[in-house]
Amino acid sequence: MNWDPRKLDLEWPFDMLGTAFALDDESVALIVVDMQSDQMAIQPDSPLAIGYPKIVDYWNRRVNLSVVPNIRRLVSLFRNQNRKIVYTRNGNVTATGDEMTERLKSKLCLGPTLSHRNSPGYQIDERFAPRDVDLVVDKLTSGGFTSSFLDHALRNMGIRSVLITGVLTDACVFGTARAAVELGYNSLICEDACATFTQRAHDEALLMHARIFGRVETTEAVLTELAAGNSQPGAEGDVEDRAC
DSSP states (O other): OOOGGTOSSSSOOHHHSSOOOOTTTTEEEEEOOOOOOOOGOOTTSSHHHHHHHHHHHHHHHIIIIIIIIHHHHHHHHHHHOOEEEEEEEEEEEESTTTTTTTTHHGGGGOOOOOOOTTTGGGOOOOOGGGOSSSEEEEEEESSSSSSSSSSHHHHHHHEEEEEEEEEEEIIIIIHHHHHHHHHEEEEEEEEEEEEESSSSHHHHHHHHIIIIIIIEEEEHHHHHHHHSSSTTTTSSSSSSGGGO
């Protein structure tokens, strides 16, 4: 089933202003945005959970029942078809976070622990941990391209299209997707492989992207499109079943 922005915005001229493109199986990269261990669940004793308890159930269900399984499916396909995978990690380098912007410093205390680059919570979730052949980009900003080597690396790899997944839909995911477009890439956000704190915020970010900048699709639609270009048996199996 495809994601249809027209159901959320009946008046916008998607046929005139939307951006259409096909995923070229030779030049597409999967970008997994900030799927770090500390992001996989909101703990009930965290300040965010105490202040907004409804967010806890929504986030934990969305991440573990939709985002993680769908990213695993995409990672499996990309590994099986020998395509490029990029992971971003977001957060402070040092234990104090003094190097972060003032905006981000004010949010460091929202979690129960203060993760930094050398802490376990900062690492990519082990359910789709990167291999030595995958690119890992550390960033101090929301967007994956800002002040990083991501654009330089993708161009060297011959990448022209990016398939973006991860968290938060309306922050780091959308920021990365929007910057990709400005740099000349085809940019597709995978709707059910992303999450933010509310459904409304999720839908609004996807609409922003779909109106002008790029495509928004479901995991199933993306898998079908990519498999058609390079079909191999078992492309949608579990990550653990693939030789690294």
